[in-house]
Amino acid sequence: MRKKIQPYAYSLPALIVIGLIVLFPILYTGYISLTNMSVYHWFDFHPIGLENYKKALLVFDSGFLPALLRTLLWTAVNMALQLTVPFFIAILLNSEGLRFKDFYKTILMFPWAMPAYVSILLWRMGIYNSEFGLLNQWLKQLGFKPVDWLSGDGTAFAACLIVNLWMAFPFMIMMIDGGLQSIDKSYYESATLDGAGFFMKMLKITVPSLRPIIAPAAIMTTFTTFKQFDIVFLMTQQQGSKTGANIHTVLTYAYEKAFMTNNYGYSSAISILIFAIVIAFSVFTTKDLKEEGTR
Amino acid sequence: MRMIRKVLALMLTICMVSINMAGCQGQSSPPSAGTAAPAVSSENSPKKPVTITIWHEAAAEIAKSLQTELDKLAPNVVVKLERKEKLADALKLVGNDPSSAPDMYFYAHDKLGTFAQMGILSPVTDFISKDDMQDLLPMTVNAATFNSQIYQLPVYFETQMFMYNKKLMKDPPKTTDDLLKYMKENTKGGVYGFVEQHSTAYYASAWMHAYGAAIINDQKEPGLNSQQMISALTYHKQFVPYEPKDGEYNTITALFKEGKAHAIIGGPWLVPEVKAANIDLGIAQMPTVSATGKPLTPYSGVQGVCVLKTAEDKKDAVAAVLKQLLKADIGISLAKTANCAPANSKCYDNAEVNGNEMLKAMKETAENVVPMPNFPEMDVMWTATENMLVAINKNNADIKTECDKAQKEALSQLEAMK
Numbered sequence: 001m002r003k004k005i006q007p008y009a010y011s012l013p014a015l016i017v018i019g020l021i022v023l024f025p026i027l028y029t030g031y032i033s034l035t036n037m038s039v040y041h042w043f044d045f046h047p048i049g050l051e052n053y054k055k056a057l058l059v060f061d062s063g064f065l066p067a068l069l070r071t072l073l074w075t076a077v078n079m080a081l082q083l084t085v086p087f088f089i090a091i092l093l094n095s096e097g098l099r100f101k102d103f104y105k106t107i108l109m110f111p112w113a114m115p116a117y118v119s120i121l122l123w124r125m126g127i128y129n130s131e132f133g134l135l136n137q138w139l140k141q142l143g144f145k146p147v148d149w150l151s152g153d154g155t156a157f158a159a160c161l162i163v164n165l166w167m168a169f170p171f172m173i174m175m176i177d178g179g180l181q182s183i184d185k186s187y188y189e190s191a192t193l194d195g196a197g198f199f200m201k202m203l204k205i206t207v208p209s210l211r212p213i214i215a216p217a218a219i220m221t222t223f224t225t226f227k228q229f230d231i232v233f234l235m236t237q238q239q240g241s242k243t244g245a246n247i248h249t250v251l252t253y254a255y256e257k258a259f260m261t262n263n264y265g266y267s268s269a270i271s272i273l274i275f276a277i278v279i280a281f282s283v284f285t286t287k288d289l290k291e292e293g294t295r
Numbered sequence: 296m297r298m299i300r301k302v303l304a305l306m307l308t309i310c311m312v313s314i315n316m317a318g319c320q321g322q323s324s325p326p327s328a329g330t331a332a333p334a335v336s337s338e339n340s341p342k343k344p345v346t347i348t349i350w351h352e353a354a355a356e357i358a359k360s361l362q363t364e365l366d367k368l369a370p371n372v373v374v375k376l377e378r379k380e381k382l383a384d385a386l387k388l389v390g391n392d393p394s395s396a397p398d399m400y401f402y403a404h405d406k407l408g409t410f411a412q413m414g415i416l417s418p419v420t421d422f423i424s425k426d427d428m429q430d431l432l433p434m435t436v437n438a439a440t441f442n443s444q445i446y447q448l449p450v451y452f453e454t455q456m457f458m459y460n461k462k463l464m465k466d467p468p469k470t471t472d473d474l475l476k477y478m479k480e481n482t483k484g485g486v487y488g489f490v491e492q493h494s495t496a497y498y499a500s501a502w503m504h505a506y507g508a509a510i511i512n513d514q515k516e517p518g519l520n521s522q523q524m525i526s527a528l529t530y531h532k533q534f535v536p537y538e539p540k541d542g543e544y545n546t547i548t549a550l551f552k553e554g555k556a557h558a559i560i561g562g563p564w565l566v567p568e569v570k571a572a573n574i575d576l577g578i579a580q581m582p583t584v585s586a587t588g589k590p591l592t593p594y595s596g597v598q599g600v601c602v603l604k605t606a607e608d609k610k611d612a613v614a615a616v617l618k619q620l621l622k623a624d625i626g627i628s629l630a631k632t633a634n635c636a637p638a639n640s641k642c643y644d645n646a647e648v649n650g651n652e653m654l655k656a657m658k659e660t661a662e663n664v665v666p667m668p669n670f671p672e673m674d675v676m677w678t679a680t681e682n683m684l685v686a687i688n689k690n691n692a693d694i695k696t697e698c699d700k701a702q703k704e705a706l707s708q709l710e711a712m713k
Contacts, residue, residue, distance in 0.1 A: 010304070013312045038712060039671045042413035043391050055711065130541045131485075132549060148540050151689050240495050241543045242681050244689030261675055261712045262409070 026275070033268035038261075045265070052269035056258075067253040068277075074161075074249060075226045081165055082221060083214070086172035091202070093173070094180050105177070112170035120234045123163045124150070128235075148243075150236055156245030160231045168221065172214075179213035180206070219285065227251060227278060250274060344370050345612040349600065350379040350386075351401040356633045361401065361450075364625045365616060372612045376401075390415035390603065398606035398613065404438040404597040407446045408670035417602045418444040422614040427621055432658075435638040438597040438666030447599040448617050449638035451629050454595035454664045455501060456656055457579045458565065459558035460551070467558065467579035471505075471530075471591070474582050478537040481557060490547040490556040493535050494688045496680040497594055497667075498560060502531045504592035504665055505584040510680050515672045517705040519683060520698035528687055528694050530586065535688045542688070560593075563634055566653060578656045595664040597638065630654055636661070675708035 033052050037045035093104060111119065127134045128149040136146035150156045187205045196204070229251040236243045237252055248256070254274060258267045349365075351358055358376050365374035377397065379385050383406050389395040390413060410416050425445070428436060435449035459467050468474040474489060481488035492498040500510060508523035518524060539546050548565060550556040552572040559565075560581075569576050581591040600620060606613055619625070623645070626637025630648045636657035642648050643658055667673070683701035686692040 010308070013308055016312070039409055039412050040713065042387075042415075044414075125545055129543075129546060131539055131546050148689075151540070239677055239681060240492075240497070242494065242685045243541065244494075244685045256678055257708075258711065260678055261708055262671065263712050266711055 029268045029271055032264055033272050035265050037265045037268075038263040048265070052265045053273070055266055056269040056273055063248070063253060063257070064250070067248045067250050070157075070247060071226060071249040071251075074157075074228075075222060077161060078164060078168070078225045079218065079222055081161075082168050082172050083218060085165070086169050086176050087210075089169070089173050090176040090180055091206070093177055108173055109170045111167050114167075116167060116230055117234065119167055120163060120231055123159075123166075124235055128159055151244035153245050153247055156236055156243065157247050160235050160247065163235070164225070164228070164231050168225075172217065172221070175214060175217045176210065179210045182213065183209045222285065223278065223282065226281065227274075229255070250277070344373050345609055346373045346375060347399060347606070347609065347612050347616055348375050348377060348397040349399045349401055349616075350377050350382055350397040352379060352382045353401060353598070354633065357629060357635065360625065360628045360632050364628060365619060368615050368619055372615050374616060386410060386415065386603075387413070391605065393605040396603055396605045398609060399600050399602050399616065401450070401598065401600045403667075404447050404449070404599060405667040405669050405673065407439070407601055408441045408668075409674070410601070411441050411444070411446050412671050415603055415605075416446050417604050417607060418446055419448050419602060419617060420445050422602065422610060423448075423617050423621070427618070430621070430623075430641050431638050432640055432661050434595065434661050434664060434666060435597045435599070438595070438669060439599060441669055447597070447601045448620055449597045449599040450620055450625060451599075451635035451637050452595050452597040452657070452661065453563050453636065454657055454660055455498065455560050455562050455581075455593040456653065456660070457558065457581050457591075458551075458561055458569070459577045459579060460554060460556070461575040461577045463554065463557040464577075467577070468582050469580075470585045471582045472585040475534060475537075477557075478534065482537045485555060487538060487550060487556045489534070489558045490538050490550055491542070491560045492544060492547060493531070493538055493542040494681065494684040495542065495544075496677050496684065499531070499680075499684050500665070501560065501581065501591040501593035502584075503527045505589045506530070506587055507589075509665075511668055511673060511676050511705075513668075515670060515709075517676060517679070517702055517709070519680060519705055520695075520702040525694055525698055526586075528684075528698070530584070532687060532694070540689065560591075563636070563653060563657070566634060578653050580656070581660065590663060592663050592665060593660075594667045595661070597666060598635075599638070672709055672712065675712060676705055679705040679708060 032045075034047050034049060035045040036048045036051070089108070092098075093101060093108075098104075125133070130136060130146055130148045133149070135149065139146055147155070149159050183206065187209075188201055191201045191205060228249065232247055232249050232252050233255070236245045236247060237256065251274065254267075254270045258270045261267070349361075351361070353361075358378065362374070362376045365376070368374060379397075379400075382400060382402055386396070386400065390410065396415070407416065419439075428445070428448075431449055432452075435452055436445065438452075439445050439447035439449055457467065464477075468477050478488035496510065503510065503524060506523045506527035508521055508527050509518045511517045535542075539550065547556065547559060548561070548568070551559040551561075551565075552569060552574060554574065566576065581593070583590045600617070602613055602617075621639070623637070623639050623641040626635075626639040626642035627645050627648055629635040630637055630642060630645075630651065634651070634653060636654050637643070637648070643654075648654055668676075679701045682704070683697045686697045687694055
């Protein structure tokens with residue numbers, strides 16, 4: 001009996017903390033979504049049932065579907081690039097006879113160490129700015145006309161993508177690098193003896209061995225990318241400095257439509273609905289992964 | 296050995312739990328010592344010093360001037376000015392909690408409608424009479440009024456001005472048509488005749504008001520697709536090709552500070568930076584719109600002090616603070632140390648204040664400027680207006696279509712607020 005209780009007893013403090021920090025806000029948001037908390041009823045709100053949800057479903061209007069599709073595109077492109085490019089960088093880092101390996105690894109970790117808010121604004125002001133940005137300075141030197149990178153939908157999307165990749169690569173490089181270290185060298189030796197070339201070895205040994213190591217990191221990154229708010233918001237949607245590009249993701253769209261109204265009941269309802277979408281998405285991808293794992 | 300392990304495990308668990316719970320302790324204890332001293336309950340009882348806590352988010356010089364001025368009330372009333380980052384959000388959270396809320400706060404007037412609607416403010420007329428405020432500029436008292444009650448005691452105000460580089464621009468244009476001509480002649484090679492934040496609602500409002508258009512009127516009706524608005528935006532669109540396309544604060548101020556822009560529309564906050572960049576700064580009257588004969592009329596922000604309902608039991612102390620701030624002294628001190636335009640008209644009798652070119656210019660515009668709407672409905676108007684401006688100026692969209700779209704958007708957002 002004691003043996004059964006002990007593990008629970010040891011994990012209880014951590015569970016309490018998680019409950020307070022993660023679970024309680026979600027439940028409280030759910031509660032607020034059923035009330036009429038707004039500027040007109042800030043402290044004296046009362047439950048009004050599912051009224052907010054009826055209103056919230058109107059947000060899923062003509063603007064929401066493009067935002068959702070754009071978010072899916074954003075996630076897909078990011079994950080595709082975040083899994084392939086760091087892989088090649090990590091392989092290069094692990095090449096035989098590479099000097100200053102540690103130095104390269106240190107500077108590759110740099111973007112990860114900087115706070116995202118600061119990085120994004122630096123990219124916006126320092127690189128993409130239409131007058132003083134680095135890219136336009138180069139274009140001017142080469143004799144071309146400066147480009148307004150953040151005001152067209154396509155260029156703004158690419159600009160945000162580059163910044164996100166810049167910030168996200170260090171994590172994946174680190175994960176894949178660690179994974180590569182853990183693969184038994186003897187596999188490669190026997191493959192060489194059997195006459196396998198570089199790409200054959202990579203495809204048949206490296207990739208399958210890495211999969212169980214990278215899978216958790218990949219899933220975590222997929223969710224973080226799906227619910228990303230800061231890049232699109234800070235680059236294109238900040239009030240007072242909107243750039244003209246409409247590359248709303250689900251969260252920035254909900255923010256502009258609902259959170260600006262100070263109607264907390266309504267915004268909570270939208271948050272809960274987005275939460276439901278993310279949960280559905282997670283169940284869908286985990287199922288996929290489970291199937292792959294049992295192969 | 297097993298016993299030691301068990302005891303150790305138990306102690307470590309208790310430590311971890313108490314460390315986690317320690318974080319929660321901080322919230323229940325008051326962040327300020329505001330309510331530590333008991334309030335004076337009757338006139339006859341021996342006067343114990345009453346502490347008044349005032350939250351603010353102002354710059355250091357302004358806070359220092361306020362503290363110096365309010366220290367004059369010691370020892371009966373001790374005023375503690377506390378800097379609170381994200382003051383508006385903090386007030387939303389703790390506004391009605393006597394143990395955490397301040398007694399008063401010093402902030403811009405545009406949020407007072409939201410707080411008054413939430414029910415956390417007491418009108419200042421509960422503590423002083425309306426007659427006491429007669430020296431204040433009418434525009435500032437207007438800004439402080441919400442639902443016919445005055446919730447703020449104005450101390451100083453700020454508005455945008457037409458600033459120019461005296462070395463580059465010899466004769467500031469008097470009308471907007473002259474300005475456009477000037478821009479066409481002088482904008483080349485990376486240098487601009489005139490720069491502004493063309494797609495930001497706060498600055499674009501100057502053009503809108505000159506045409507008699509308003510983002511939202513006093514009856515809380517949005518006017519984004521009125522005929523005057525469409526005329527204003529059509530006229531303004533002619534200027535945009537001669538200005539930096541992104542119209543962002545950092546871009547245009549950098550251009551002006553580097554001498555690459557002849558003129559700029561900006562606020563008093565810009566002046567110290569510009570002077571530090573060794574620009575010979577001139578301040579001129581806002582050009583008049585040729586078509587309507589009205590000058591560019593920007594929004595103004597009025598900074599002042601508001602009283603929270605939680606300070607109701609400190610009536611005398613609050614009244615003392617308000618009366619002290621009604622005197623001309625604070626206005627003159629702020630004008631000298633921080634270049635702020637006082638709300639008290641008596642301050643302008645002072646030679647030093649009157650001699651300050653910028654302050655004089657701001658006082659003259661005070662008759663014309665429109666204070667930012669202070670009711671909660673304005674919060675949603677900024678987004679709709681800016682989306683409209685950005686689409687028209689940056690994406691060359693059709694003006695009438697965008698105005699109608701923005702109006703529809705604004706109306707639905709206003710509905711969503713309720």
